Amino acid sequence: MDEQRLKKEWLQSEKRQKEFSGWDFSYLNDRWYCEEPVWNYRELVLTHLSKEMMLLDMGTGGGELLQTFHHPYRKTAVTEGYLPNYEFLVNTLQPKGVTVQFVEKDGYLAFPDDSFDLVFNSHESFSLTEVKRVLKKDGLFISQQVGDFNGVNLASRLLKGYKKESFDFHLATVKKELEKADFDILREDEAYLKQLFFDMPGLIYYLRTIKWEYPDFSVEKNFEELLSLYEELLRHGSIFNMQHRFVFVAKNRK
Numbered sequence: 001m002d003e004q005r006l007k008k009e010w011l012q013s014e015k016r017q018k019e020f021s022g023w024d025f026s027y028l029n030d031r032w033y034c035e036e037p038v039w040n041y042r043e044l045v046l047t048h049l050s051k052e053m054m055l056l057d058m059g060t061g062g063g064e065l066l067q068t069f070h071h072p073y074r075k076t077a078v079t080e081g082y083l084p085n086y087e088f089l090v091n092t093l094q095p096k097g098v099t100v101q102f103v104e105k106d107g108y109l110a111f112p113d114d115s116f117d118l119v120f121n122s123h124e125s126f127s128l129t130e131v132k133r134v135l136k137k138d139g140l141f142i143s144q145q146v147g148d149f150n151g152v153n154l155a156s157r158l159l160k161g162y163k164k165e166s167f168d169f170h171l172a173t174v175k176k177e178l179e180k181a182d183f184d185i186l187r188e189d190e191a192y193l194k195q196l197f198f199d200m201p202g203l204i205y206y207l208r209t210i211k212w213e214y215p216d217f218s219v220e221k222n223f224e225e226l227l228s229l230y231e232e233l234l235r236h237g238s239i240f241n242m243q244h245r246f247v248f249v250a251k252n253r254k
Contacts, residue, residue, distance in 0.1 A: 003227065006200075010219045010226060013201035017208040025209075031202025033238075035193040037245050041144045042068065044187070044249065045120050048140050051075075053117035056109075056134065059124025061085055063093050073097035077111065109134050118142065128181050137254040141183065145174070147244035149192065151213045154241040158207070158225045159214060171246040183250035190246040196238040200230055203239055 016027070042065060049055065049069060057066045060078040062085055077099035080086045086102045094100045101110055109130045116134055121143040131141050148169040156162050171190040178185060197203040204226075207214045219226065229239050 001227075006227070006230065007219065007223060010200055010204055010223075013204040014208055014219050016201070017205045025206075027205055028202050031197065031199050032206070033194070033196040033198070034243065035195070037189070037191040037193060037247070039189050039247050041122060041247060044247065045069065045118075045142050048142065048249065049118060054115060054136075056111070056116045056119045058103075058109075058119060058121040058126060058131075060089065062088055063098075065122065066093075077101065077116070079103040079109065081105075121145075128177055132181055132183075132252055132254075135252040135254075137252065139252045140186075141178075141250045141252065142248070144245060144247045145169070147171070147190070147246055149242065149244040151210070151241060151243070154239075155214060157229065158222055159217065160222070160225075170244070171248070174246070174248065178248065178250045182253045184253060185248060185250055187249035188247070191244075193243040193245060195241040195243050197233075197241070198238050200226070200233065203229065 046069065049071065051072060053071075053075065055069075055071050055076045057063075057076070057078045060066050060080055061082075063078060066076070066078065073093070074097040076097075078089060078093065079101050080089055081103050083102070086100070089098075089100045103109065107127045107130065109127075111134045113133055114136045116139060117136055118140045119131055119135055119142070121131075121141070123144065123146050126143070135141060148164065148167045152164060155164075171188060175185060175188060197206065204219065207217050211217075233239050
């Protein structure tokens with residue numbers, strides 16, 4: 001095994017990730033496989049969305065999913081906490097009439113009370129108190145979330161001294177919080193899904209993008225661990241990871 005050659009190639013993969021923008025994972029096409037949950041999040045939102053609704057997309061990324069809904073721009077607001085994405089949205093969606101707000105912490109949403117008929121949130125943290133405040137009576141909160149078991153398999157093999165602080169963010173705990181806040185649960189589901197990586201450039205690109213799950217990862221720091229994963233790739237043709245997802249549709253009783 002030519003470790004120096006591998007390291008040079010992997011450092012190039014790490015460098016390439018700096019070109020990542022929005023929430024576009026097209027570089028990983030054919031480099032990975034992600035098992036899909038039984039639900040379709042996009043269809044779930046569309047089922048409950050109508051043109052007259054005031055809509056909020058929390059943590060929109062680059063607005064990729066939002067724009068597939070073709071919702072009236074002037075009835076749409078988005079939040080985003082990643083500055084490069086926010087600047088992208090200001091240049092692309094805001095001129096069309098979409099309200100774009102930069103949110104560093106989801107503990108506060110800078111919108112008046114009772115602003116929205118539907119709030120949707122894909123993989124973004126949220127304050128349930130704030131979501132309830134900005135929702136109208138009988139408004140809907142639809143969210144797909146990443147649970148605490150997500151990525152543990154990979155992180156435990158990759159990061160030195162890895163320790164997960166808690167395992168309490170899953171459907172059962174969030175459901176209790178929703179019910180306590182006077183939401184009716186209209187739909188709920190949870191899944192543990194297979195994720196496979198078919199080459200090292202794809203894996204490294206992913207690890208550098210999902211920084212909050214793989215903090216301080218770098219090719220330099222974690223080269224020995226990457227070599228172990230590379231051996232797994234040679235043995236099995238892929239590197240295994242597990243994703244944890246849950247989804248809910250909740251109605252605000254106010």
